[in-house]
Amino acid sequence: MNNIGRNIFMGAVLAVLLAPLVVLGGVSLNEPKQLLFPPEGFSLKWYVELITLPDWLNAVKNSLIIAITSAFLSVSIAFPLAYFLWRYRVFYARILFGLGLAPFMLPPVITALGFLIFWVDVGQLLNLQLYGSIIATIVSHAIFFVTLPLVTISLGLESIEAQVIEAASTMGGDDRTIFRTVVLPLVRPYLISGYAFAFVLSLNEYIVAYMVAGFTVETLPIKIFNSLRYGYTPVMASVAVVFVLVAILVFGLIARFGDLPKLMGAWSNKET
Amino acid sequence: MNGAPPKGLQQHSAVIYPAVMLLIFFVAPFGIMLAVSFYHRVESAFYEPAFELANYARFLTAFFGKALGFSIWIAALASAISVAVAFPFTYFMTRLGRPAQVRWLVLILAVLSLSEVIIGFAWSSLLSRTAGVSNILVWLGLMAQPEAWTPAFSALLIGLVYLGFPYTVLVLYPALSRLDPELAQASRMLGASPFKTFFLVIVPVLRNAIMSAFIMVFVFDLGAYILPQVLGKPEHWTLSVHITDQAVFQSNIPFAAALAIFLMLVSLALVSLTMLLGQQRRTP
Numbered sequence: 212m213n214n215i216g217r218n219i220f221m222g223a224v225l226a227v228l229l230a231p232l233v234v235l236g237g238v239s240l241n242e243p244k245q246l247l248f249p250p251e252g253f254s255l256k257w258y259v260e261l262i263t264l265p266d267w268l269n270a271v272k273n274s275l276i277i278a279i280t281s282a283f284l285s286v287s288i289a290f291p292l293a294y295f296l297w298r299y300r301v302f303y304a305r306i307l308f309g310l311g312l313a314p315f316m317l318p319p320v321i322t323a324l325g326f327l328i329f330w331v332d333v334g335q336l337l338n339l340q341l342y343g344s345i346i347a348t349i350v351s352h353a354i355f356f357v358t359l360p361l362v363t364i365s366l367g368l369e370s371i372e373a374q375v376i377e378a379a380s381t382m383g384g385d386d387r388t389i390f391r392t393v394v395l396p397l398v399r400p401y402l403i404s405g406y407a408f409a410f411v412l413s414l415n416e417y418i419v420a421y422m423v424a425g426f427t428v429e430t431l432p433i434k435i436f437n438s439l440r441y442g443y444t445p446v447m448a449s450v451a452v453v454f455v456l457v458a459i460l461v462f463g464l465i466a467r468f469g470d471l472p473k474l475m476g477a478w479s480n481k482e483t
Numbered sequence: 484m485n486g487a488p489p490k491g492l493q494q495h496s497a498v499i500y501p502a503v504m505l506l507i508f509f510v511a512p513f514g515i516m517l518a519v520s521f522y523h524r525v526e527s528a529f530y531e532p533a534f535e536l537a538n539y540a541r542f543l544t545a546f547f548g549k550a551l552g553f554s555i556w557i558a559a560l561a562s563a564i565s566v567a568v569a570f571p572f573t574y575f576m577t578r579l580g581r582p583a584q585v586r587w588l589v590l591i592l593a594v595l596s597l598s599e600v601i602i603g604f605a606w607s608s609l610l611s612r613t614a615g616v617s618n619i620l621v622w623l624g625l626m627a628q629p630e631a632w633t634p635a636f637s638a639l640l641i642g643l644v645y646l647g648f649p650y651t652v653l654v655l656y657p658a659l660s661r662l663d664p665e666l667a668q669a670s671r672m673l674g675a676s677p678f679k680t681f682f683l684v685i686v687p688v689l690r691n692a693i694m695s696a697f698i699m700v701f702v703f704d705l706g707a708y709i710l711p712q713v714l715g716k717p718e719h720w721t722l723s724v725h726i727t728d729q730a731v732f733q734s735n736i737p738f739a740a741a742l743a744i745f746l747m748l749v750s751l752a753l754v755s756l757t758m759l760l761g762q763q764r765r766t767p
Contacts, residue, residue, distance in 0.1 A: 217575050224572050228594055230616075231605030231645070238608060247613055292501035299489045304498060310505050316699075316754045318706025320723040321743045324730055325512035328519050328740065354508045415598035418708055422730065432598040439604055439713060448608075451601040458593040466585045475588055476657045 232455055239448035246443050257445040261453070267446055270434040274414055277348050277430060282360075282409035284353035286402060289360035294394070297368040298386075308361065315358040323422040326351040330423055343427040351423050352413045359412065360405025363474060367401025368394070404465045404474060411458050520740035530737050538741035547725070547742075554705060554721035557636075561643035562651070562700035566693060568644070569651035574685060576652070577660040595649035603713035606642045607633050610714075639715040643707055647700045654699050658692035695757040702750045722746055 242252025261267050292311060296304040314322050327342070330351075334341035341347050371394065379389045417432040425433055431454075435447045465471055489495050520538055522530040541547065576587050609615050610633040617629040632638055666688065670680040686693070708723040720728075722742060730739035 220571065221575055224568065225590075227645070228590065228648075231602065231609055234609050235601075235605050245613070246608055246611070249618070288501045288504045291497040292505075295489075295498040295501075298497075299494075301488055307498070307502055307505060310509060311501075314509070316702065317747055317750050318702060318723055320706055320708050320726050321747045321750075322512075324726060324739055324743045325516045327730060328516050328736060329508070329512035331736075332515055350508055354504070357505075411596045415596050415601070417598055417600050418727070422727070425731070432600040435598070435604060436600045436709065439600070439607075447604060451597075451605065454597065454601060455593055458596045459589060462589045462592040462596075466589055471585050471588050472581065472660065475653060476660055 232452075235448045235451045235455075239445055239452050241445045244444060246445060246448070257449040258453075260444075260446050261449050264446070266429075267434065267450075270429045270431045273345065273428050274431040277345065277352055277420070277428075278410045278413040281349045281352035281356065281413050282406050284349065285357045285409040286360045286364075286406050288353065288357050289364055289405060290402065293361055293364040293368055294390075297365065308365075311357050311361045313358075314355050319355070319418050322355055323351075323419040326355075326419060327422040343424045345424065345428045347423045348420050348428055348430075351419050352409075352416060355416070355419050356409040356412055359408035360402070363401045363405035363408065364398060366474065367398035371397050400469050404469055407461045407465055411461050414457065415454060516740045517744055519737055520744050522737045522740075524735050524737045538738045539745070541738060542742070542745065547722075550720060550725055551722055553719065554723070557640065557643065557719070557721070558701050558704040558707075561640055561704045562647055562697050564640075564644045565647040565651040565700050565704075566655075566697050569648055569655060569696070570686075570689075570693060571681070573652050573655040573659050574681070577656065577662070578664075591649045591652050594645075595653065599646060599707065599709040602642060602646055603709045606638065606645065606710075607713050610638050610641075633714050634716050634719070636715070636719060639710060639719050642710040642714045643704050646707060646710065647704050650703050651696055651700045654696040655689075655692060658689055662689070691760045695760045698753045698757045698760075702753055705746070705750065 237250045238246050239257055240253055240255070241247050241250040241257070242254045245251075262271065289311065292304070292307055296308050326347070330342040330344075330347045333339075375393060375397075376389060379393050384392070415432060416430075417436065420428070420430045421433055421436075429437070431450050435450060438444055438447050462471070465474070489498075518532075519530060521534045521536070522532055523535060523537075524530055542551070576584060579587070610631070612629045612631040615629065615632065617626055617632065620626040621629050662685070666684060667680050670684045671677070675683065705721070706723055707721060708727055711719050711721045711724050723746070726739050726742045726746070729735045729742065
C-alpha cells in the first residue's frame with residue numbers, strides 16, 4: 212500500500228484511539244458539575260476533589276495499597292517459579308507455569324467468580340471475614356496478574372547466554388552464588404517491568420475487585436462505575452486522565468530503560 | 484538452562500512457595516466453583532451441598548440461550564472487526580523505525596491497560612448528547628441538533644472493538660515483526676502492487692496468526708461485563724453480565740458457577756484450538 216494511504220489509515224487509528232482520551236481530558240476540566248464537551252470554563256477543581264473528598268481519597272488509597280502489594284506478591288510468586296523452570300525444566304514446573312498463564316486466557320469474570328466462592332467458603336471454614344476484606348482483593352489480584360511477571364521474568368532468564376552461566380560455574384560458583392552475582396542482576400530489569408505491568412493492570416482492574424470485596428473495599432474503578440449509576444461527576448474523568456498518565460509514564464519508563472519491542476515480541480509467546 | 488533434575492528438599496525449595504500459592508488460590512477456587520455448580524441454592528443463605536443438574540438444565544431456557552447466542556454473535560463480530568483493522572495497522576507499525584514503534588507500543592499498552600469502566604464511561608460520553616461527537620457535527624453544520632447514540636447495539640460494538648483492538652495488536656505483533664521483509668520485496672520485484680502483495684502474500688502467510696488472534700480476542704471480548712451494561716440495552720447483556728448479576732444481585736451462586744463453568748469450557752476449547760494452530764505454524 213502506498214505511503215499516503217498508509218498514513219491516512221494510521222492517522223485514523225490514532226484519532227480513534229485518542230478520541231476517548233481527549234473527551235475525558237476535556238470533561239475533567241469542566242467548570243460546572245456536568246459532563247460537558249467541549250468543556251465550559253476551565254477548572255482543575257475535579258483533580259483537587261479526587262484527593263480531598265474523603266470517599267474519592269479513600270478509593271485512591273485502596274487502589275494504591277492493592278496495586279502496590281498485589282504486584283509485589285505476583286512477582287514473589289512468579290520469580291521463583293520462572294527461575295525453577297529455567298534451571299531444571301521438569302514437567303511439573305511446566306504445568307505450574309501453564310497454571311500461571313491460565314488467568315489471562317479465560318474471561319476474567321470466571322476467575323473472579325472462583326475467587327468470590329473461594330473467599331466465602333474459606334472464610335466460613337476458618338470463621339474469618341475474608342470475603343469483603345482488602346486481603347482477599349490483594350491476594351486475588353496477585354494470582355490474577357501473576358501471568359505478567361511470569362512471562363517477563365522467563366523472557367529475561369531466557370535471554371541470559373548459556374556461556375555466561377557456564378563460565379561462572381567453571382570458576383567454581385555454586386547455584387546460590389551464580390544466582391546472586393549473575394542471574395539476579397541480569398533479570399532485574401525484567402523483574403521491574405513485570406512488577407510495573409502487574410501494578411498498572413491492578414490499578415485498572417474492576418471485576419475481581421468487585422466480586423471479592425466490591426461493597427466494602429471501594430477501588431477507583433469500582434467508584435467510577437458506581438458514579439456512572441448514581442450521580443455523574445467530572446471527578447470520574449479526572450481519575451481516568453490520571454490513570455492514562457500513569458500508564459504512559461510507566462510504559463514510557465519501561466521503553467526508556469528496557470527493550471519494549473522485545474518484551475512485546477515475547478509477551479504473546481504465551482499463546483504458542 | 485538444562486541440567487540434572489532437582490533432588491531433595493533444598494533444590495525444590497524455590498518451587499514450593501509458588502506451587503502452594505497457585506494450588507491454594509487458583510486451583511482450589513476453580514475446584515470449589517465446579518463443586519458449587521452442582522449445589523443446591525438456598526434462599527437467604529448461599530448454598531448447600533447437593534448434586535443436581537438443575538443449574539445446568541437452566542441454560543436450556545430460551546432466556547439464557549438467547550443471551551449466550553447474543554454473547555457469541557457480538558464477540559465474534561467485534562473481534563472480526565478488531566482483527567480486520569489491527570492486522571494492517573500492526574503490519575504498518577512493524578515496518579516503522581524503532582523509535583516510532585516504541586511510541587506506538589507505549590500508546591497501545593496505555594489503552595490496553597485502561598479499565599473497562601473507563602472505556603465504557605469514555606465512549607458513553609463520546610456518544611452522548613451533551614459531550615459527544617454529534618456536538619462537533621452540529622458545530623460543523625452537518626447535523627441540526629446533537630443526538631444521543633448510546634445505549635445501542637452499535638455503541639456496544641464500538642466499545643468492544645476499542646477494548647479488543649490493543650489486545651489484537653499485541654497478539655499479532657510478534658508474528659508480524661518476525662515476518663521476513665524479503666518476502667514483500669520479492670513480491671514487489673515480481674511486479675505485484677503493494678495492495679496485491681499485502682492480500683496475496685502477507686495475509687496468506689500469516690493465516691494461522693490471524694486465526695489465533697481472532698480466537699484470543701473473541702475470548703477476551705466474551706469476558707466484557709461493563710460495556711454491555713454501560714453502552715448496551717438490557718437485551719444486550721452478555722453471559723458475563725448475567726454471571727455477575729446472578730452471583731451478586733440474585734445471590735444464586737450455584738447457577739452463576741454453572742454459567743461460569745460453561746463459559747470456561749467454551750473458552751478452553753477455543754484456546755486449545757489456538758494452540759493447535761500455533762503448533763502448525765511452527766512446523767510448516
